[in-house]
Amino acid sequence: MTSITFSSLADAARATDAIARAHAALAIARDAEPTAQPGDTRLPSVVYAAARRLGFIDADARCVADAWARRCQTRSFDPHDWPDDPADFGWARPAERFAPCPAALGLYAVLPDADWVRRMALAAVPTLQLRYKDDNLQRIRAQVRAAVQAVQGTGARLFINDHWREALEAGAYGVHLGQEDLDRLSADDLQTLRASGVRLGISTHGYAEMARAWAVGPSYLALGAVFPTTLKAMPTPPQGPARLARYAHLVQTVPTVAIGGIGLAELPAVAASGVGSFAVVRAITGASNPEQAAQDLIRAWELLQKDTPPHRHVGPTAPGFSVL
Secondary structure (H helix, E strand, O other): OOOOEEOOHHHHHHHHHHHHHHOHHHOOHHHOOOOOOOOOOEHHHHHHHHHHHOOOOHHHHHHHHHHHHHHOOOOOOOOOOOOOOOOOOOOOOOOOOOOOOOOOOOEEEEEOOHHHHHHHHHOOOOEEEEOOOOOOHHHHHHHHHHHHHHHOOOOOEEEEEOOHHHHHHHOOOEEEEOHHHHHOOOHHHHHHHHHHOOEEEEEEOOHHHHHHHHHHOOOEEEEEOOOOOOOOOOOOOOOHHHHHHHHHHHOOOOOEEEEOOOOHHHHHHHHHOOOOEEEEOHHHHOOOOHHHHHHHHHHHHHHHHHHOOOOOOOOOOOOOOOEO
16 A cells, blocks of 8 residues: 655654644543654554554554555545545445344343343333343343343344344344454354344444454444443443544444443433444443433433534644655
């Protein structure tokens, strides 16, 4: 891939500074390398160093560096011009896609068992996920069947986390897979899922995982974790609302669900990101009145969809530098 080359290492370093300053809202301190410098004068080296300063993990920093270089094949370099098109990242339209689901899934409640699924279906929560953790296959099958039966006649969409074979057997609306779950699928497994007509959602935690999920042609992408969560150990730190906005804009042709540490207080920032829907766990299962908590979340989200202006990011003016 041909790319812009800066006229000197000093100019390359200034460009790195400019990118890092322009996109400071994307920074995550935990993984940042604040003194990262480009190893040469090529644009990918400059962008990679800036992305590492901002705390993007190695795989994601490389994605951003390649995307920026690809973007600059058809336009001049601008430190504020963060890659925001699937073509920048080299993502072609998947040859095959999973069955579609609504762009706006509304409140998406992630629930531990079929009894919770029944309660929230009766409370008119529009989208539900059974995340049942057990190693006993008989209990898994019983829970999946009970959850599918629980939503019949309610209008709720039910996704089954991980247990995709049992989901197909029971006739579930959809399946949700994490990255590790995706790793375990063979090409034949994916084709079986796709041919069944089931909807598929995939968890992602940054650009590299989004690229892999995009290639599968999922029904929706889950983006997170947005805010801190203690429910499980996460491989990456909370991504924050600024990164969420970048991710949601990049994959706007696919339904998106924000997840991770979301409650009423976080909803305005989530809505401002442009993401299509939001998932909660403790905001419902940890509430003293789960049904009321669900209704409060639904009403708050509906109001925010009407009142929140589109997310815009404006960065500072960068110092001068020259390119060859």
